[in-house]
Amino acid sequence: MAKLQQPKFVYIGGKLRSWEEAVLHVGCEAATRGLSVFEGLRGYWQPDGNFSIVMLRQHYDRLCRSARILHIPFAMDFEEYKAVIDELIAALIQPGIAMWSRTTLFVTEGHWGEDTVADLVVTAYNIGDETPAPINLGVSTWRRSPDVSLPARVKSGTNYQVGRLARIEGRAQGCQDMVLLNDAGRVAEGTGSCLVMVRNGIIYTPPASEGALESITVDIVEALAGSVGIDFVRRPIDRTELLIADEIALCGTLADITIAKTIERHPLEQPAPILSRIASAYLKACKGIEPHPFVELVPLPSCVQRQAERKKAGAKS
Numbered sequence: 001m002a003k004l005q006q007p008k009f010v011y012i013g014g015k016l017r018s019w020e021e022a023v024l025h026v027g028c029e030a031a032t033r034g035l036s037v038f039e040g041l042r043g044y045w046q047p048d049g050n051f052s053i054v055m056l057r058q059h060y061d062r063l064c065r066s067a068r069i070l071h072i073p074f075a076m077d078f079e080e081y082k083a084v085i086d087e088l089i090a091a092l093i094q095p096g097i098a099m100w101s102r103t104t105l106f107v108t109e110g111h112w113g114e115d116t117v118a119d120l121v122v123t124a125y126n127i128g129d130e131t132p133a134p135i136n137l138g139v140s141t142w143r144r145s146p147d148v149s150l151p152a153r154v155k156s157g158t159n160y161q162v163g164r165l166a167r168i169e170g171r172a173q174g175c176q177d178m179v180l181l182n183d184a185g186r187v188a189e190g191t192g193s194c195l196v197m198v199r200n201g202i203i204y205t206p207p208a209s210e211g212a213l214e215s216i217t218v219d220i221v222e223a224l225a226g227s228v229g230i231d232f233v234r235r236p237i238d239r240t241e242l243l244i245a246d247e248i249a250l251c252g253t254l255a256d257i258t259i260a261k262t263i264e265r266h267p268l269e270q271p272a273p274i275l276s277r278i279a280s281a282y283l284k285a286c287k288g289i290e291p292h293p294f295v296e297l298v299p300l301p302s303c304v305q306r307q308a309e310r311k312k313a314g315a316k317s
C-alpha cells in the first residue's frame, strides 16, 4: 500500500506552513464531529506549457453548496480560492508531474452550529497521469445514507466512513472498489466515485437523488458521449442490472474513468468498447491533448512562472 505523501507545504490558517505545522486543535468540531467539506482537484501540465486545474469553477461551486447545506461559512470568492491553490501548487510543482489537490473547509471554531468558523486548508500531492487499470468491483453490504441523514450531495469528510467500511469489506473479496447501494437497494455510487453502466449501447448513471454525489466527471462523460452520438441517460439502476450490464466504470476526479473487469466475480467484456473510448477522450481532454469545449481547464499562473524561474536558475548554475 502506498504511503501518503508528506509534501513540504500545506496552506492552512491563511498561509503556507510546513507539513508538520499543519495541525488542527483536538477541541474543534472538525476533530470532534468530523465536520469538514472538501473538493479533490486534478491538475495537469498542458501542451501549451500551462499547468491547469480541470473544472476548477465547478469544484468551487460544489464546495460552496456543501458548505451552505451544512451551515459552514465560506466567504472566499472564486478568484481568492484559485489564488490559494495557485500559491500552494506553485510551491510544490515539479516539471511534467500531475497533481491532485484537496481543498478542505475544516470547522475550527463553534459549537452545535453556533459561531461556526471554518478554515480553508489546501494540500497537494504528486499523482500519476496514466489510464487506470481495470478493477474488480463488488457490491457492499454497507449502504449510502439517505438524503435526510448524511446527504450524499454534501461532500463531507464524514460521508467517507461508509466508503471506508465498504473498501475494507471489498479488500477481503479481492475487490479494489465497491458499489454502495442506497436505502432502497438500488445503485447509489462507488466509495469515492460515481458509477456508469452500458446496456445495449446506452450509458446509464443513477441521478444524484439515488444517493450519489453531483459528479463533475459524470457531467463530462455526458458531454463526451453527446459529442460522439452515444445516448446518456440518468435513471435509477437496480442491483441486478449491474450483473447483466455490458460495461461498468467508476467515474471521479481521482478515479478518472476506471473500468470494471468483473462485477461480483462476473467477468465483463475487456476492453470495454464504449467506456474505454470515453475514458480515453476524457484523459485527452483533461490533459489538453484533445480539448473539449465542456472540459474547462483553468491555468495556474504562478506554476508557469515558478517553472520559468527554476529553468533560469538552472541555466545560471
Ligand code: PMP
Pocket: 040, 189, 190, 191, 192, 193, 194, 212, 213, 214, 215, 216, 217, 218, 251, 252, 253, 254
Ligand atoms: N462520489 C463520491 C463519494 C466521491 O468522492 C466522488 C469524487 N469526488 C465522486 C462521487 C465523483 O465526483 P467528481 O466526479 O465530481 O469528482
